[in-house]
Amino acid sequence: MNAPVSLARKNSVCPHDCPSACALEVEVLGGKTIGRIYGSKEQNYTAGIICAKVARYAERNHHPNRLLYPLKRSGPKGSGQFQRVSWDEALAEIVLRFNQIERDYGAEAIWPYYYAGTMGLVNRDGINRLRHAKKYSGFYSSICINLAWPGYLAGTGKMMGPDPREMAKSDCVVIWGTNAVATQVNVMTHAIKARKERGAKIVAIDIYRTATLEQADLALVVKPGTDGALACAVMHVLFRDELQDREYLFKSTDYPIEFERHLKEKTPEWASRITGLSVSEIETFAKLVGENKRTYFRLGYGFSRQRNGSVNMHAASCIPAVTGAWQYEGGGAFHNNGAIYHWRKSLIEGLDLLDPSVRSLDQSQIGRVLTGDTTSLRGGGPVKAIFIQNTNPMSVAPEQTLVRTGFERDDLFVVVHEQFMTDTAKMGDIVLPATMFTEHDDLYQGGGHQYLGLGPKLIDAPGECRSNHDVICDLADRLGAKHKGFEMSARELIDWTLQHSKWGTLQDLETKKFIDAQPSFEEAHFTKGFAWKDGKFRFKPDWPNVPFSSGRPSGPLAEMPEFPDHWDVSENTTEEYPFRLATSPARNYLNSTFTETTTSQSREGEPTLLIRPDDAKHYGVADGSAIVVFNHRGEVRLKAKFFEGLNRGVIIAESIWPNSAYADGKGINTLVGADSPAPFGGVAFHDNRVGLRGL
Ligand code: SF4
Numbered sequence: 108m109n110a111p112v113s114l115a116r117k118n119s120v121c122p123h124d125c126p127s128a129c130a131l132e133v134e135v136l137g138g139k140t141i142g143r144i145y146g147s148k149e150q151n152y153t154a155g156i157i158c159a160k161v162a163r164y165a166e167r168n169h170h171p172n173r174l175l176y177p178l179k180r181s182g183p184k185g186s187g188q189f190q191r192v193s194w195d196e197a198l199a200e201i202v203l204r205f206n207q208i209e210r211d212y213g214a215e216a217i218w219p220y221y222y223a224g225t226m227g228l229v230n231r232d233g234i235n236r237l238r239h240a241k242k243y244s245g246f247y248s249s250i251c252i253n254l255a256w257p258g259y260l261a262g263t264g265k266m267m268g269p270d271p272r273e274m275a276k277s278d279c280v281v282i283w284g285t286n287a288v289a290t291q292v293n294v295m296t297h298a299i300k301a302r303k304e305r306g307a308k309i310v311a312i313d314i315y316r317t318a319t320l321e322q323a324d325l326a327l328v329v330k331p332g333t334d335g336a337l338a339c340a341v342m343h344v345l346f347r348d349e350l351q352d353r354e355y356l357f358k359s360t361d362y363p364i365e366f367e368r369h370l371k372e373k374t375p376e377w378a379s380r381i382t383g384l385s386v387s388e389i390e391t392f393a394k395l396v397g398e399n400k401r402t403y404f405r406l407g408y409g410f411s412r413q414r415n416g417s418v419n420m421h422a423a424s425c426i427p428a429v430t431g432a433w434q435y436e437g438g439g440a441f442h443n444n445g446a447i448y449h450w451r452k453s454l455i456e457g458l459d460l461l462d463p464s465v466r467s468l469d470q471s472q473i474g475r476v477l478t479g480d481t482t483s484l485r486g487g488g489p490v491k492a493i494f495i496q497n498t499n500p501m502s503v504a505p506e507q508t509l510v511r512t513g514f515e516r517d518d519l520f521v522v523v524h525e526q527f528m529t530d531t532a533k534m535g536d537i538v539l540p541a542t543m544f545t546e547h548d549d550l551y552q553g554g555g556h557q558y559l560g561l562g563p564k565l566i567d568a569p570g571e572c573r574s575n576h577d578v579i580c581d582l583a584d585r586l587g588a589k590h591k592g593f594e595m596s597a598r599e600l601i602d603w604t605l606q607h608s609k610w611g612t613l614q615d616l617e618t619k620k621f622i623d624a625q626p627s628f629e630e631a632h633f634t635k636g637f638a639w640k641d642g643k644f645r646f647k648p649d650w651p652n653v654p655f656s657s658g659r660p661s662g663p664l665a666e667m668p669e670f671p672d673h674w675d676v677s678e679n680t681t682e683e684y685p686f687r688l689a690t691s692p693a694r695n696y697l698n699s700t701f702t703e704t705t706t707s708q709s710r711e712g713e714p715t716l717l718i719r720p721d722d723a724k725h726y727g728v729a730d731g732s733a734i735v736v737f738n739h740r741g742e743v744r745l746k747a748k749f750f751e752g753l754n755r756g757v758i759i760a761e762s763i764w765p766n767s768a769y770a771d772g773k774g775i776n777t778l779v780g781a782d783s784p785a786p787f788g789g790v791a792f793h794d795n796r797v798g799l800r801g802l
Contacts (some may be wrong), residue, residue, distance in 0.1 A: 109349050115419035118147065118620045120562045121161050122544035123697050124223035124251075126443065126555030127291040129153045129161070130621055133545060135430050135565050141165050141545055150621050152272055152556035158292050159696055160479040166704045167543070174525060174532070174540035175570025184515055185534050194571060194581075197537050201494075202585045204520045204536075208491045209241075213468055216491040217243040222250065222470070224497030224700065227549025227562060228455055228604065229597045230575040234496050236457030237579050238647040242586035244490065245467030248657065250504070252443075253789030255411035257655045258420025259442040260379065261648035262428065264638030268441035269403065269433075269631050271556050275300040277437035278399040281310045282697070283423055284334065285407020288318040289694040291555050292404055295322065301437070308395055312337070314689055314793065315717065315759050316752025325392060330754045331687050331793050332413040333382040335419045336673035338422035340378030342391040342429050343370045350397030359644055360428050362670075366646040377641065381673050383754040397430055401437035409691065412792040414662075415674040421648060422671035428644040433632050443554045447624050450552075451607040454592040455600055469644025471779045471790045474506040477513020496541070496575050501530035501697040505779035505790050508741045524578055527703050530766050530774075540572040547574035548597040550604065552624075559610065561601070576600070646670055650786045658787030667785055678780070680797040684738055686722075686758045688791035690775050693761040714768050714775070716799075717750035717759040724797060732802040736760070738795060741777040744770035744802070758797070 116132040130150035134142030144164045146157035154408060177197035182188025192200075208216050219238040225231050238245065258397040274297035275282050287294035301307035302324075311323035312334070322327035329337055345351050346367050356363035375389040382389075396402045404427055411420045418554040424440040432438030453459055466485045468476050475483035476490055484490070504510050514521065523535040532538045552559045568574075573581075574599045585592040592600060602613035610622055629635050636642020638654075650667045651660060668674050680687060692698075695707035702708065716736060718728065728734055730749040735742050736758070745760065755757065766774045778795050 114142065116145070117563070117565050118561070118671055119544065119565065120551040120560040121157065122225040122227050122549065122551065122562060123161070123225060123700060125290045125697060126553070127153070127293050128226065128551050128553040128556070128558070128560070129157045129293065130558065130560055131157065131161070133565055139566050141168050141566060150558055150560070152293055152553065152558060154293065154296050156292055156296050158290060159626070160697065160701050160707055163706060166706060167701065168545055170527070170703060171605055171625055172527060172703060173237045173569060174527060174538065175572065176389050176540060177571065178538040180536045184517065187528070189538060190764070194573070195321065197539060198581060198585055201522055201537055201582065205492060205586060208520065212491050215244045215487050216489065217494065218246070218468060218476070218490045218492070219242070219243055219502070220246060220470070220473070220498065221249070221492045221496045222498035225544060225549065225575070227544065228452065228460065228551070229549050229600050230547060231497055232452060233576050233579045233592070236455065236590055237588060238593050239457040239460040239462070240583060240590050241586060242462055242465050245465055247467045247659065247788070249471045249788045250790050251408065253658065253787045254413070254416035254784060254791070255408050255420055255442060256419035256445070257653045257658060257786050258411060259406065259424055260415065260653050260655055261421040261650065262424045262637070262645050263633060264645070264654060266443055266445040267447050267626065267631060268444070270625050271405070271437040271441055272297060273437045274298050274403050275304070275404065277301045277307050277401045277403040277728060278305060279308045279310065279395055281312065281396065281402060281404045282323070283312045283404060283406050284318055284410025285405070286313065286317040286319045286409070286692065288322060289692065290697065293461060294555070310392060310395065310400070314757060315750070318694070320752070325395065327384055327388055327392060328752060328754060329382040329384060330757060331689055332415055332419070332677040333673060334410045334419040335422040335671055336373070336378040336381040337384065337389065338419070338426055339370055339373035339671055339673065340375045340389050341426055342389060343373045344375060344393035345397045345429050346370060348397065350393070351429050351643060355431035356429065359433070359642070361643045361645050362647050366670055368793055373468070376590055388478040391627065396426060400430060400432055401435045402430065402432050404440035406440055406442045409793065411789065413794040414676045414678070414791045416784070416789070416791065417786055418668060418671065418674040425646055425671050428646070433635060436628070444557050445554065447557060447626055448552050448559060449608055451604060454595070454603050457590045458593055460590060469783065469788060471788065473500050473504050474509025474513055474781060477516065478509050479520065482602065491518060492522070494522045495531060496524045499529045499531045499699045501534060502766060502774050503776065505776050505781040505792070506740060507774055507777040518779060526577060526652050529699065535792065539578060540570060542568045542572045542574045547576065548601060550601045557623060557625040558621045559624055561613070561616050568591070608690050653786065655787055661783040661788040664785045664787030676784070677794050680756060684796035684798045686756055686797050686799060688736065688758050688760065688778060688795040688797045690762045690779060691759050693763070696763065699765070700762045702763070714745040714760065714762070714764045715748040716745050717753065717761070718747050719751060719753050720749045720753060722755060722758070723747055723749060726800050728799070733794040734799050735802060736776055736778065736797050736799045738778050738797045740780065741773060743773050743775055743777050758799070
């Protein structure tokens, strides 16, 4: 008879690209296996609740298809033919090729490329230490926050806001542009608490009737890219009906009189024509937020993924400045807490070695970079090698036709360090097996809350998987790159970073499990002034000078509206392309993660396109029939799925599926542009004009 397996619950943090960064309790069985994962009850933002896909993480962690050994390509590029090699052989090959390329084309011909497959500071950002030490091409990180953050910063000046736990003390919670029921589930936890305990109303705003809208008291389905118009009409009503806070406006905002004058024309009738909402829906929403000073605007990323996304985000953040909601507990606007952690990441990222003269290539324009677009290469030579950790650009990057062409280049040496044989790993010359979060040490921060936490190594990694940190340090050693950070363990780096960021030691964090970094009420609500010299919230943003530290000016910056408005720069429909397509997140996937698990796959079914039955009939499309969606960037094949909760002319493809799930192997991001919108680039994932035809 087998000996009983010991079972213990260990603390950790969800590493995935989700603002909730949930505090976890992981069942550990015998040192090699995890069981079920629970939300920590001790950490009062997570409050015991996590999403279903992470609760069943054992399915992913112990998946039979995990990469376990280093691989070297043995067939044509993308053929999926590999042979097993040792770590020594794999790393020696990488070093040989990198050194050759550096000698022949210069160090900038090598591009370390990463993203948020893990949000752990050590294993996500450590790749930058290697690139700084070797002067490899830099990485302009643009794909996620570049449209959202500048919009919020334009008004407040700082990326922080009222304590997200205050949602539970609100009289009205506005969940704007995020499907919190699917991901960042804790928003619902706190909003529903407010409803139960205080009778608060929940308003949800999105471009289709998501599961979050189903739970709302007021559900507003707007046309994509029209949130600025909605916000303006709401503020028009607030001024019209004397629901503004004049004292607050004069004390705490920049141009209240001019702004009120600007809003005179922005009537609910005007916004109704733009947004697709009825006048009475707009009036109801305005009255609700005007009469409930404790209104908490939880502003998500979704509605910023438009060419006018920054303007829309700013416009929404202006509403509590008109009502004065910022002054009250449970009131104000929140997007992310990025500014509260004051990290010193110089050892993790090797910032002391950063050479600003080295070019930095735009993550979102990887297709253009790899196909030799001179503007995207920023005047430099071609990229001859790419080293990828924590991301899957062959699925998630826009302009997939170019991305595919780039990865197919015979003269491009591709190294992918991954957990599964993703679409990107399939294009690798060398593929290295990576650990999961339960198998290495790392440090995490909440974007949607205010805790930082530790995710320690809980179990041994299977096969020969190695952490990103270990691989970076080993490669650095073999490439002759010098930095103190390469000689430290992940735990030593965590300890140093905590201490130099004034968060105590690693031992302290292990004892406390997590640290509540919430700033004071005054700071978080900007009651002593917003983060500008004069302390006043900006209705009139100075867009080029928004304090978005990593941003580089992009798009029609000079044409951005003076005050919040409907900025009509979207990919509007034409006769040839009569639909607006959004590529919204699927509930059981997180970007391209979880697409490998059977449960997530079976719950999602297959790639589908949500379309209104009347729109579908007009094009002779039946429910469940195969269709082609196309625009000037390419075409994608999927199945029509009738769905009433949309405005006419709007279609939704909940994504991201592996390319092999589509009839002709082309994923949804084939249809998405990489044209770098104002003010600082990013990707307008939900702003695509398309046509469709039946098959
Ligand atoms: S809600 Fe987000 S942070 Fe929480 S467990 Fe799920 S994916 Fe992770």
